Amino acid sequence: MISRLSRRYFCSDAPRPWLFVGLGNPGDKYKGTRHNVGFEMIDVFAQSQGIAMNRVHCKAIFGQGFVDEVPVFLAKPQTYMNLSGESTGPLAAYYKLPLNRVLVFHDDMNLPCGVLRLNPNGGHGSHSGLKSVFYNFRGNREFPRLRIGIGRPPGQMDPKAYLLQKFNATAQGRIDAALQEGVHVLKLLLSKGLNESARRFNTEQKYKHLTTAT
Numbered sequence: 685m686i687s688r689l690s691r692r693y694f695c696s697d698a699p700r701p702w703l704f705v706g707l708g709n710p711g712d713k714y715k716g717t718r719h720n721v722g723f724e725m726i727d728v729f730a731q732s733q734g735i736a737m738n739r740v741h742c743k744a745i746f747g748q749g750f751v752d753e754v755p756v757f758l759a760k761p762q763t764y765m766n767l768s769g770e771s772t773g774p775l776a777a778y779y780k781l782p783l784n785r786v787l788v789f790h791d792d793m794n795l796p797c798g799v800l801r802l803n804p805n806g807g808h809g810s811h812s813g814l815k816s817v818f819y820n821f822r823g824n825r826e827f828p829r830l831r832i833g834i835g836r837p838p839g840q841m842d843p844k845a846y847l848l849q850k851f852n853a854t855a856q857g858r859i860d861a862a863l864q865e866g867v868h869v870l871k872l873l874l875s876k877g878l879n880e881s882a883r884r885f886n887t888e889q890k891y892k893h894l895t896t897a898t
Contacts, residue, residue: 701755702874703781704729705744705772706789707813710762718834719847721859722789722813723760725832728863729870730758742778743771754874768813773820783827784878788817789866793843795833797851798858800889802869802882804828828878830866832859865889 708714708723730737735749735758744759757779761771776786784804790813795801805826808814818825835855837846851859872881 699754700785701757701779701781703757703759703775703779703786704789704870705759705761705768705775705786705817707765707768707791707817708760709765710760714848716850717848718851719765719791721791721832721834721863724859725789725830725863725866726758726760729867732867742774744775746775751871751874756874765813765816767816769816769818769820772817776821783821783824786827787870787873788814788827788829789832790814790829791834791847792831793834793836793846795831795835797833797835797855798862799833799892800862800866800869800885801831801833802828802873802878802885803831804878804882828882830869832862832866834859 704726706722706724706726708720709717714720727737729735730747733749733751733756735747735756737745737747737758737760739746740762741759743763744761746760747758749756749758757775759771759775761768763770772786772788776783790811792801792809792811794809806829807825808818814829817827821827834847837843850856869881869885872885876884
């Protein structure tokens with residue numbers, strides 16, 4: 685696979701590759717927590733496309749393959765969330781990818797649980813993992829991200845404690861459905877490009893937002 689991917693990647697007429705990076709914390713302690721939905725998105729997408737996550741590369745669990753002839757690199761940084769950029773930055777540099785071909789998956793408390801948004805750029809929203817990615821991209825914010833809504837903590841609950849909690853059954857059902865929708869939009873992105881896929885998908889998710897909020 686490596687040699688095949690390398691040959692096709694460096695062909696001048698080959699589709700340009702994408703790097704998908706899911707943010708989260710390593711270890712069983714954090715598996716299934718709200719802060720780890722970026723990891724889950726990588727796992728669900730990899731499984732759906734038959735891509736094995738069986739290497740360690742640039743401090744990340746790593747896999748690579750093709751989706752309809754488009755080269756795709758998948759990564760789950762193992763640096764812990766606050767240092768995610770220490771893996772993401774070197775991966776982008778290693779493959780000489782422009783930042784608009786690096787798509788970061790992350791949890792977002794500003795979206796209702798199970799609602800997704802595909803954005804071409806944006807701020808970090810005080811997300812510790814995104815802050816680290818920003819830092820390692822030298823402050824450049826022009827990279828796309830798939831935001832995965834986890835909802836806001838109830839009452840006066842500490843946001844940090846909320847992020848490290850696991851989902852209840854209802855919320856987990858919404859997240860499971862959202863991850864399948866994520867697979868759909870990622871395949872759409874690879875075939876139609878970022879702008880068109882984001883326009884279509886975000887319109888669908890806007891109406892989902894209305895139903896989820898009720």
